[in-house]
Amino acid sequence: MTGAGGRPGPRGPAHEIAAAVRRGERTAALVVDEYLEAIAAREEELHAFNVITAERAREAAALLDRRVAAGDDPGPLAGVPVALKDNLCTRGVPTTCSSRILAGWKPPYDATVVERLAAAGAVVVGKTNLDEFAMGSSTEHSATGPTRNPVDTERVPGGSSGGSAAAVAAGFAPIALGSDTGGSIRQPAAFCGVVGVKPTYGRVSRYGLVAFASSLDQIGPFATTVADAALVLEVIAGHDPLDSTSVAEPAPDLLRVLDDGVAGLRVGVVRELLGEGVDAEVVERTRAAAEALDAAGAVVDEVSVPAAAYGLSAYYLIAPAEASSNLARYDGVRYGLRVDAASTAEMNVATRTEGFGDEVKRRIMLGTYALSAGYYDAYYGKAQRVRTLIIRDFDAAYERVDLLLAPTTPTTAFRFGDKTGDPLSMYLSDVCTIPSNLSGHPAMSVPFGFGAGGLPIGVQVLAPALGEAAMFRAAAVLEEAIK
Numbered sequence: 162m163t164g165a166g167g168r169p170g171p172r173g174p175a176h177e178i179a180a181a182v183r184r185g186e187r188t189a190a191l192v193v194d195e196y197l198e199a200i201a202a203r204e205e206e207l208h209a210f211n212v213i214t215a216e217r218a219r220e221a222a223a224l225l226d227r228r229v230a231a232g233d234d235p236g237p238l239a240g241v242p243v244a245l246k247d248n249l250c251t252r253g254v255p256t257t258c259s260s261r262i263l264a265g266w267k268p269p270y271d272a273t274v275v276e277r278l279a280a281a282g283a284v285v286v287g288k289t290n291l292d293e294f295a296m297g298s299s300t301e302h303s304a305t306g307p308t309r310n311p312v313d314t315e316r317v318p319g320g321s322s323g324g325s326a327a328a329v330a331a332g333f334a335p336i337a338l339g340s341d342t343g344g345s346i347r348q349p350a351a352f353c354g355v356v357g358v359k360p361t362y363g364r365v366s367r368y369g370l371v372a373f374a375s376s377l378d379q380i381g382p383f384a385t386t387v388a389d390a391a392l393v394l395e396v397i398a399g400h401d402p403l404d405s406t407s408v409a410e411p412a413p414d415l416l417r418v419l420d421d422g423v424a425g426l427r428v429g430v431v432r433e434l435l436g437e438g439v440d441a442e443v444v445e446r447t448r449a450a451a452e453a454l455d456a457a458g459a460v461v462d463e464v465s466v467p468a469a470a471y472g473l474s475a476y477y478l479i480a481p482a483e484a485s486s487n488l489a490r491y492d493g494v495r496y497g498l499r500v501d502a503a504s505t506a507e508m509n510v511a512t513r514t515e516g517f518g519d520e521v522k523r524r525i526m527l528g529t530y531a532l533s534a535g536y537y538d539a540y541y542g543k544a545q546r547v548r549t550l551i552i553r554d555f556d557a558a559y560e561r562v563d564l565l566l567a568p569t570t571p572t573t574a575f576r577f578g579d580k581t582g583d584p585l586s587m588y589l590s591d592v593c594t595i596p597s598n599l600s601g602h603p604a605m606s607v608p609f610g611f612g613a614g615g616l617p618i619g620v621q622v623l624a625p626a627l628g629e630a631a632m633f634r635a636a637a638v639l640e641e642a643i644k
């Protein structure tokens with residue numbers, strides 16, 4: 162792996178770091194220092210982080226080293242630096258969602274995923290930048306300013322988990338967590354050339370994830386390799402009584418099946434997601450991925466998921482509707498910012514006017530409208546019916562095939578300012594990722610080559626609910642094929 166500024170660094174895949182730390186061959190302290198150095202060298206240019214928790218990270222590393230010296234095994238992520246999207250609650254560490262309205266708020270508890278990472282020996286190095294409240298596709302809607310794509314700093318890293326994707330791509334941390342409501346892990350992973358996974362809805366506890374659209378939100382990993390993504394998912398997945406939508410299933414066994422290959426698996430290329438609006442170079446890479454799976458023994462065919470074409474429209478009613486309700490809690494009383502005014506009602510208005518950015522306000526208004534009496538059936542109700550159709554179309558497709566293949570994004574990373582003037586064109590970035598959020602199915606993006614200008618292109622592997630194991634097998638085959 163290459164370090165900051167082309168300097169070769171000793172930083173490597175998470176599983177290698179953990180193995181060395183567990184055996185006492187490398188200290189967690191040294192590992193953390195190496196990554197903090199890499200961050201110091203390039204963070205000013207990229208702005209991947211809202212906060213860097215250097216001191217805490219060094220303390221945690223020292224503690225891990227003492228445990229190893231005492232004969233303890235800190236776990237499968239021993240000493241591995243991790244970057245957390247800044248909408249995951251961290252006890253005593255600011256959690257802002259890149260919004261002014263949460264300025265100064267320090268959660269009194271850790272998200273379940275944060276607890277599980279720590280219990281596995283991982284070390285948090287910082288909280289990463291995002292589009293405010295995870296609403297966006299470029300990190301340009303962040304109150305702390307945009308993150309730059311490490312591959313080409315004139316371009317966006319994608320969003321909303323752009324800071325996490327950039328942090329992994331820049332070698333600031335070998336792994337990171339993001340959240341994916343409509344594509345916010347997979348799209349930035351594709352733009353930055355890293356692996357990004359949205360697990361099955363309910364696979365990973367959402368306890369401590371600041372809610373955007375609760376029926377769609379799901380936490381997942383970023384990593385430089387498929388194996389590292391599998392390792393992180395094994396650590397964070399599994400039932401959690403603190404999240405009522407968490408599935409009562411143990412974490413999936415992924416590392417064990419990673420080398421099983423795809424011989425005999427049936428894979429369908431989604432016809433609707435290769436059409437109009439998807440760049441030729443992205444279509445070419447997706448077809449190349451289909452050929453790679455075919456060459457590895459999969460039975461590849463084209464399949465139709467007709468309702469997928471309506472995913473975007475349904476999503477932009479359902480997600481804002483849920484957001485308008487979830488974001489009602491930011492009233493200037495309980496969290497962060499308060500702008501004082503003569504009465505409570507005026508204080509609420511002044512705080513929300515000052516605290517929320519334009520995109521968040523747009524979503525709240527769209528959602529409130531979609532839910533309002535007289536329009537509810539026409540908008541929200543209809544969107545829910547489309548959601549059901551999408552689920553049925555996926556179910557029909559999965560009677561014929563085991564996995565689906567599609568582009569992750571219609572284009573490669575775009576330039577700053579290209580889409581900020583036209584919200585609809587920004588929303589279109591998620592046309593290929595949104596259907597899996599609506600169905601609740603798992604999907605992941607795997608880097609599969611480059612387009613014009615050396616910009617990374619990701620292909621998306623989709624699976625039926627709880628089908629992560631087969632999904633990861635296909636991802637591993639693609640990763641091997643592109644080496």
Ligand code: GLN
Binds near residue numbers: 298
């Ligand atoms: N870009 C999409 C949106 O703006 C998805 C966001 C997400 O997945 N958090 O809503």
